[in-house]
Amino acid sequence: MKDFNGKLVYITGGSSGIGLAAARLLAAKGSSVTIFARRREVLDEALNEITACRKRPDQRFLAFQMDVSSRDEVTGILQEAVDKTGVPDVLINCAGRAKPGYFGDIADGQFDETLKVDLYGVWNTCSFLVPLMRQRCGHIVNVSSICGFIGVFGYTDYCAAKFGVIGFSEALRSELKPDGVAVSVLCPPDTDTPGYAEENKTKPPETQAVSQTASILKPEAVAAALLKGMGKGDFMIIPNANGKFTWIMKRLFPWLVERVTDSQVKGVQRKQRA
Ligand SMILES: NC(=O)c1ccc[n+]([C@@H]2O[C@H](COP(=O)([O-])OP(=O)(O)OC[C@H]3O[C@@H](n4cnc5c(N)ncnc54)[C@H](OP(=O)(O)O)[C@@H]3O)[C@@H](O)[C@H]2O)c1
Numbered sequence: 001m002k003d004f005n006g007k008l009v010y011i012t013g014g015s016s017g018i019g020l021a022a023a024r025l026l027a028a029k030g031s032s033v034t035i036f037a038r039r040r041e042v043l044d045e046a047l048n049e050i051t052a053c054r055k056r057p058d059q060r061f062l063a064f065q066m067d068v069s070s071r072d073e074v075t076g077i078l079q080e081a082v083d084k085t086g087v088p089d090v091l092i093n094c095a096g097r098a099k100p101g102y103f104g105d106i107a108d109g110q111f112d113e114t115l116k117v118d119l120y121g122v123w124n125t126c127s128f129l130v131p132l133m134r135q136r137c138g139h140i141v142n143v144s145s146i147c148g149f150i151g152v153f154g155y156t157d158y159c160a161a162k163f164g165v166i167g168f169s170e171a172l173r174s175e176l177k178p179d180g181v182a183v184s185v186l187c188p189p190d191t192d193t194p195g196y197a198e199e200n201k202t203k204p205p206e207t208q209a210v211s212q213t214a215s216i217l218k219p220e221a222v223a224a225a226l227l228k229g230m231g232k233g234d235f236m237i238i239p240n241a242n243g244k245f246t247w248i249m250k251r252l253f254p255w256l257v258e259r260v261t262d263s264q265v266k267g268v269q270r271k272q273r274a
Contacts, residue, residue, distance in 0.1 A: 001090065001139045001182065002231040005030030005055070010081065010088040012036045012068050012125060013095030015046040017193030018143065018186075021219035022092060022226055027053040029227070032060040034081055034088070037095065038067050060085060068095045068121030069113070078128045087132040092226075093122045094143045094186075096161075097195055100154040100203045111157045118161035122168065130176070137180035139230055142169045144185050146243050150250050150257065153265050154207030173235055184235055186226050189243045190216045209268040210261060214242050 001007070009026050013019035014035025023033045027050045035050070037043055043063040051061045062085060066077040096118045099110060122142050133140070147155050148162035166185050173183035190196060190211055203211070222239045229237030238244045250257050 004090075004227065007031045007089040008086055009033045009090040009092065010036065010078075010125075010129070011092045011094055012066070012121065013143075014050075014092075015039070015042045015063070017094075017195050018188060018191060018219045018222050019092065019094035020046050020049065021223035022094065023050045024053045025220070025223045025227060026090075027051070027059065027061065028055060030055040030059065031090075032085065034060075034062045034064065034085055036064050036066040036068070036077065036081075038065060040065055068093075068124055069116035071120075071124050071127075074121075074124040075128055078125065082132065087136060088129065089133075089136070089138045090141070090230075091125065091129055091133065091138070092141045092143070093125055095121050096143060098145075098147070098155065098158040098199045100158065100199060100207050102154065102204055103156045106157050111160075114157040114161050115164075118158065119164045119168070122165055126172065130172075130181070133181055134176065134179045139182045139184065140169075140172070140176075141184045141186055141226065141230065141237070144169075144187050146187055146189050146238075146246060148185070148187055149247060150261075152207065153210055153261070154204045170235070182230075182233060184230060184237050186222070186229070186237045186239075187243060187247070188217065188222045189214055189238075189240050191219055191222050192216050193219050205272065206265045206268045209264050213264065215240070 004026055009031045011019050011023050014023045015037040023035055026033050033050055047061055047063045064077050064081055067073050142165050144165040145162045147159045148166045151159050169183050169185045225239030238247055
């Protein structure tokens, strides 16, 4: 999809961070945007910001309270949204969260929640919308992460979910191609968002050390890379050079990537023991 003017876009997690930056950019390009998240007051604030970016007066902007991890809620709310606005041309599954920690500290409840939001959330919206979008082409973007193709210290539950998002999307891409529905995966690196600030509160020192080797992107830069990648028809959309390099190295020389990350972790653990 190259021209977003006049398109209808649904964005889960569109009230904050990367999802909100994408919503603002799409509004500026002439899209009508509907956002979905849980907190009403954050949705309302975001809706004002998105509306302020509009290109034309006939664009429509709506916000729905919806928890992507609840299949029943997703079915009911998406039906209401489709009744009000129509079937979207673009679906961006951006709702998600990470709560890093040592494997031994991650309780069953957290694992369940991570999978329910970050992986089942994508499954739930696609289950409802794909049959409708199939009849009218379009583009689906599922937001994964660098943690979706490289296992990062401190992210066992999150990596399980985000690796799943890439596998799911790759299979879905193949199935939907004959219908003219494109599927992409966005893999942002560390990005300066409220979610990232929250994530930093529980990062083990080893995870901090691995993170510090890469620069932090602004959500606007990630949103711009997302639209550019969609325009080019890329499946894997990796917004930064370092992330693209890691993706290539992980495919060609996985042993080398392991060696580098292991030595970073070892360095921190040595310092902690000293
Ligand atoms: N920031 C990074 O460094 C980074 C890096 C790689 C990947 N990512 C991925 O990028 C996506 C966006 O992250 P972000 O950093 O922009 O996070 P953010 O600023 O915390 O925004 C997350 C958005 O998702 C919504 N959300 C969270 N849980 C939800 C649920 N159960 N149901 C519906 N909406 C939910 C939030 O609103 P409510 O809380 O009100 O529901 C909010 O709108 C996530 O999938 C994240 O895993 C982020």
